[in-house]
Amino acid sequence: MMEPQVQNKGGAGEELRADAKHLGTAAANRLHGEVDARKGTAATQAKSVSTAMERAAGELGDGSPQWLKSMFQQGAQQVQRFADTLEQKDSRQLMSDVTGFAREHPGTFLAGCAAAGFAAARLFKAGDSSNPGNRASDFQSEPNAMVAPLPEGELA
Secondary structure, three states, X not given: OHHHHHHHHHHHHHHHHHHHHHHHHHHHHHHHHHHHHHHHHHHHHHHHHHHHHHHHHHHOOOOOOHHHHHHHXXXXXXXXXXXXXXXXXXXXXXXXXXXXXXXXXXXXXHHHHHHHHHXXXXXXXXXXXXXXXXXXXXXXXXXXXXXXXXXXXXXX
C-alpha cells in the first residue's frame, strides 16, 4: 500500500510545480501587458524632457561655456533616442536590451540605477513637500505631535 502514496506525492508535487509555472507565466504576461500599456506615456514624457533640454541649450547665452551647451544637446539627443526606443519596442524586447546592457556594462548599469533611485527619491520628496500637511517642518513647531499617548499604567 505504500507504493500508491509515493506516486500521489510525486503527482501532487508535479501538479504544484505546473501550477507555480502557470502562475509565474500569467504574472509575467500581466506585467508585460501593463508596461506595454503605459510605455506610450513614458515616451511622451521623455520627449517633453528632451525638448526642454534642447530649449535650455538654445537659451544659453553666448557667454556660456560651449561644453555646457554641448552637454545639454547631447543629453537631449540621448533622451530622444530613449523615447524612440520606448515607442518602437515592446516590453519583452526592452527587458532583453536592459539585461544585455547590464551584463556587458555592470558598473554603468549600477551607477544608472543609483542615479535613477536618487532622482526618484528627489521627485517623491518634492511631491511630499508640496503637500503642506506632510512636511516634517510642521512637526517641529509641535514637538509632541508624533508622540502617541501611553496607555494608563505604563511608564515612559
